[in-house]
């Protein structure tokens with residue numbers, strides 16, 4: 001029996017801890033926060049009774065059968081389809097841009113084929129090799145849709161002009177020529193009936209696992225364990241000695257009222273004149289529940305400063321260079337593997353996080369048995 005440490009009680013740390021515990025090892029899990037589940041933490045708001053997603057809305061969606069089956073051991077998923085609306089120029093539209101959006105926006109009643117030719121006419125085909133987000137959007141959908149649905153939102157989300165962001169952010173044509181407004185294409189989609197924190201609580205509920213909250217890990221502790229799985233920020237592990245990797249953070253401004261505030265879970269705001277990117281009304285994430293009161297949060301995005309919560313990694317040229325240097329340092333460390341969204345400085349959906357954590361623990365157990373070197377990364381972070 002070995003003694004392992006998982007730093008972070010989010011999905012990464014919890015899933016790894018459970019796999020190692022199932023294999024007969026003892027695992028300590030520490031988190032500097034006072035709750036488990038990391039950024040997926042949910043809790044009941046005492047005033048309204050609504051299940052609130054503390055660090056922003058989380059909707060589970062996946063094509064990964066293994067992850068779906070894994071989570072279904074720990075929760076009951078309720079049917080949920082993510083349908084997003086957006087307010088632009090004082091009008092409300094359906095997202096992602098679909099036939100209803102196009103017809104409403106241009107005041108027409110086009111068929112799918114007519115809309116497709118119409119959008120092709122709008123697209124700026126003089127841009128042959130789009131380099132920036134703006135060029136990519138103009139080439140796909142043209143100026144009017146770009147300005148109404150992408151320009152202001154992207155500027156607010158990333159704090160820079162879409163002309164400074166790479167084209168790769170907008171990979172596919174962001175338009176559907178039918179009335180399908182389901183945000184995700186995945187086979188499975190749902191909301192855990194008792195929230196995400198209850199899932200993580202059940203994952204961690206194993207006699208071989210002990211959890212310590214409000215406990216900050218530091219690099220000097222690595223030597224106390226047979227191996228450490230670190231899901232904290234990679235730059236934080238090295239006390240930011242090469243500088244800070246850039247993140248966007250979020251400020252949530254609370255709105256409380258009676259009844260229904262906006263009639264849907266998520267309303268985006270595309271106009272630059274509105275300071276927030278979206279408002280989430282959390283009771284609509286649990287449509288099977290009834291609540292008289294409601295609680296919503298405006299989401300304001302800005303650069304993450306020291307001591308604040310890192311949400312979205314920026315990963316532009318400057319950050320990529322710094323990341324490479326941190327990854328080189330990390331590869332020279334013994335006794336620790338860097339995992340999860342912060343450990344590898346990537347945006348990861350929950351299903352990918354869980355899939356990677358299952359894969360990492362499986363590979364770790366095999367390598368250990370074969371007495372082979374344990375890598376610093378189980379996935380390539382660059």
Ligand SMILES: Cc1cc2nc3c(=O)[nH]c(=O)nc-3n(C[C@H](O)[C@H](O)[C@H](O)COP(=O)(O)OP(=O)(O)OC[C@H]3O[C@@H](n4cnc5c(N)ncnc54)[C@H](O)[C@@H]3O)c2cc1C
Nearest residue numbers: 008010011012032038039056058059217232340341349350
């Ligand atoms: C705004 C937002 C919305 C999202 N919405 C969705 C969604 O709708 N669907 C979806 O699938 N995914 C969504 N995600 C992604 C989801 O949040 C991540 O997949 C998930 O949180 C990753 O889990 P993790 O365990 O790797 O990291 P985290 O959840 O961040 O957990 C890391 C934990 O480590 C702890 N920690 C860090 N450093 C230390 C230290 N030195 N000592 C002790 N503890 C430490 C932190 O306190 C934290 O609790 C969203 C992300 C964001 C930012």
